[in-house]
Amino acid sequence: MLLLAVDTATPAVTAALHDGTSVVAESSQVDARRHGELLLPAVDRVLSEAGVKLDAVTGIVVGVGPGPYTGLRVGLVTAATFGSVLGVPVHGLCTLDGLAYASGIEGPFVVATDARRKEVYWARYSDPRTRVSEPAVDRPADVATELPVVGAGAVLYPEAFPDGRGPEHVSAGALAGLAAERLAAGADFLPVTPLYLRRPDAQVPKNYKVVTPK
Amino acid sequence: MADEPLVLGIETSCDETGVGIVRGTTLLADAIASSVDTHARFGGVVPEIASRAHLEAMVPTIERALKEAGVKGSDLDGIAVTAGPGLAGALLVGVSAAKAYAYALNKPLYGVNHLASHICVDQLEHGPLPEPTMALLVSGGHSSLLLAPDITSDVRPLGATIDDAAGEAFDKIARVLQLGFPGGPVIDRLAKEGDPKAIAFPRGLTGSKDPAYDFSFSGLKTSVARWIEAKRAAGEEVPVRDVAASFQEAVVDVLTRKAVRACLDEGVDHLMIGGGVAANTRLRALAAERCEKAGIRLRVPRPGLCTDNGAMVAALGAEMVARNRPASDWELSADSSLPVTEPHVPGHTHDHVHDHDHVHEVSKDNLYS
Numbered sequence: 092m093l094l095l096a097v098d099t100a101t102p103a104v105t106a107a108l109h110d111g112t113s114v115v116a117e118s119s120q121v122d123a124r125r126h127g128e129l130l131l132p133a134v135d136r137v138l139s140e141a142g143v144k145l146d147a148v149t150g151i152v153v154g155v156g157p158g159p160y161t162g163l164r165v166g167l168v169t170a171a172t173f174g175s176v177l178g179v180p181v182h183g184l185c186t187l188d189g190l191a192y193a194s195g196i197e198g199p200f201v202v203a204t205d206a207r208r209k210e211v212y213w214a215r216y217s218d219p220r221t222r223v224s225e226p227a228v229d230r231p232a233d234v235a236t237e238l239p240v241v242g243a244g245a246v247l248y249p250e251a252f253p254d255g256r257g258p259e260h261v262s263a264g265a266l267a268g269l270a271a272e273r274l275a276a277g278a279d280f281l282p283v284t285p286l287y288l289r290r291p292d293a294q295v296p297k298n299y300k301v302v303t304p305k
Numbered sequence: 306m307a308d309e310p311l312v313l314g315i316e317t318s319c320d321e322t323g324v325g326i327v328r329g330t331t332l333l334a335d336a337i338a339s340s341v342d343t344h345a346r347f348g349g350v351v352p353e354i355a356s357r358a359h360l361e362a363m364v365p366t367i368e369r370a371l372k373e374a375g376v377k378g379s380d381l382d383g384i385a386v387t388a389g390p391g392l393a394g395a396l397l398v399g400v401s402a403a404k405a406y407a408y409a410l411n412k413p414l415y416g417v418n419h420l421a422s423h424i425c426v427d428q429l430e431h432g433p434l435p436e437p438t439m440a441l442l443v444s445g446g447h448s449s450l451l452l453a454p455d456i457t458s459d460v461r462p463l464g465a466t467i468d469d470a471a472g473e474a475f476d477k478i479a480r481v482l483q484l485g486f487p488g489g490p491v492i493d494r495l496a497k498e499g500d501p502k503a504i505a506f507p508r509g510l511t512g513s514k515d516p517a518y519d520f521s522f523s524g525l526k527t528s529v530a531r532w533i534e535a536k537r538a539a540g541e542e543v544p545v546r547d548v549a550a551s552f553q554e555a556v557v558d559v560l561t562r563k564a565v566r567a568c569l570d571e572g573v574d575h576l577m578i579g580g581g582v583a584a585n586t587r588l589r590a591l592a593a594e595r596c597e598k599a600g601i602r603l604r605v606p607r608p609g610l611c612t613d614n615g616a617m618v619a620a621l622g623a624e625m626v627a628r629n630r631p632a633s634d635w636e637l638s639a640d641s642s643l644p645v646t647e648p649h650v651p652g653h654t655h656d657h658v659h660d661h662d663h664v665h666e667v668s669k670d671n672l673y674s
């Protein structure tokens with residue numbers, strides 16, 4: 092088994108290779124505005140670090156969010172395109188599940204990431220592998236908790252989430268590790284479609300696409 | 306290098322997910338998925354809706370194009386993609402897909418300019434472009450006069466709209482007349498039954514002191530809207546067909562007049578018209594008439610190639626491969642305001658290929674200051 096995992100749902104642009112037992116190579120950079128530029132070079136880096144070509148990969152793992160839209164789509168379309176060319180399955184995982192898995196917290200906790208617009212994407216967990224609520228988007232004050240909170244949401248809103256824990260952003264290595272466990276256990280994956288959790292802003296910008304040179 | 310490179314092109318700058326495949330100047334496939342119906346009720350393209358639709362349509366549209374062309378991804382000589390200009394989020398889906406596709410197939414990637422692609426697409430219809438090429442590009446997003454001594458490396462703007470794009474004016478007038486979105490096709494249809502001389506709407510920027518090649522459609526739009534509102538206020542019926550015909554005539558009159566003038570001024574004996582508005586039947590007819598009178602050869606692709614599509618991107622990509630232009634690198638950005646003067650986005654890390662420089666004797670003398 093050789094899994095290539097990518098996630099662009101948080102400010103981290105992250106890619107990793109996993110051989111079914113452990114992470115072989117990983118690359119993570121935090122730059123919320125450059126997912127499109129950074130992801131493919133990151134994939135290239137982990138493959139060359141591992142000394143393999145893309146066609147050695149037996150499956151693709153992708154974080155499907157929730158995440159702010161524009162960056163989120165970079166990981167999804169990259170994963171779907173790889174899957175189509177290589178003819179290998181693409182496994183979707185909730186990005187929050189990757190953070191939960193990486194936290195290693197035994198006992199109830201919450202994962203909260205930055206949804207912008209003064210909101211968080213969040214879900215509740217009973218242990219690192221078990222999510223007990225659907226991912227949702229809410230204002231921090233409305234979901235404030237004394238429980239441990241993993242992810243950038245806790246860093247941004249300490250008054251709502253006083254017991255903040257790491258990691259702040261998801262890593263593709265953690266996603267791949269979780270996927271490898273789930274594959275071995277024959278568990279399900281999510282479809283390769285984004286968890287936007289918000290309706291699009293249905294507004295036509297004035298002078299959309301006015302691009303003519305002056 | 307292959308004389309007739311096999312190239313796949315991806316276009317996602319606005320609301321069409323287009324994937325085309327060409328061999329040299331021969332069109333093999335032109336697959337399109339459009340989200341235009343979803344935007345109709347908003348009266349314009351909603352960027353986030355367009356981006357979501359691109360993501361859903363991307364891989365299926367690539368697969369459909371390959372099937373239509375009867376080629377395998379591994380047969381391709383390169384992958385081209387619109388790097389800009391366009392809607393940022395929409396472009397990003399196409400650029401990311403193109404990178405993944407090129408990387409997985411181990412093929413060179415060419416990020417190309419949307420406007421240059423609109424010009425280059427005519428090679429699929431009328432054979433290699435003359436050099437230099439004079440092009441009038443008109444759509445919902447752009448209205449410009451461009452002179453292209455070499456479509457892969459040298460595109461020069463002569464003039465552009467200073468306010469609304471021509472296609473935008475069609476959309477806005479259609480909205481005032483309650484004809485729905487997009488406005489171009491319905492106004493074209495109604496205008497056929499109307500009198501283009503019924504109402505004398507203004508021709509923007511056509512005074513003797515106005516810039517010769519720039520356009521303005523904002524004043525026209527306001528004037529048409531006022532005329533309609535006055536009729537309504539007086540309780541009279543609005544002669545929709547006459548308004549459509551007279552408005553359309555004002556737009557295409559200015560477009561063709563300035564384009565022909567640019568050809569004559571620059572000593573270029575043919576004119577290419579591209580972009581969605583080039584599908585307008587009156588624009589095509591009037592351009593044909595005026596070009597003939599001026600001894601200019603007119604090149605307008607069929608309507609399906611004028612609107613945004615993947616074939617135009619593949620056409621320009623094939624030209625990049627044929628002329629040994631350097632490929633883009635994996636850091637290629639989606640650039641929503643990519644200037645028209647950059648027909649493609651070469652990588653920084655690649656060694657630049659020094660091929661024979663395309664010299665254009667004609668252009669050296671009569672191309673501008």
Ligand SMILES: [Zn+2]
Pocket residue numbers: 419423444446580581612613
């Ligand atoms: Zn266009």
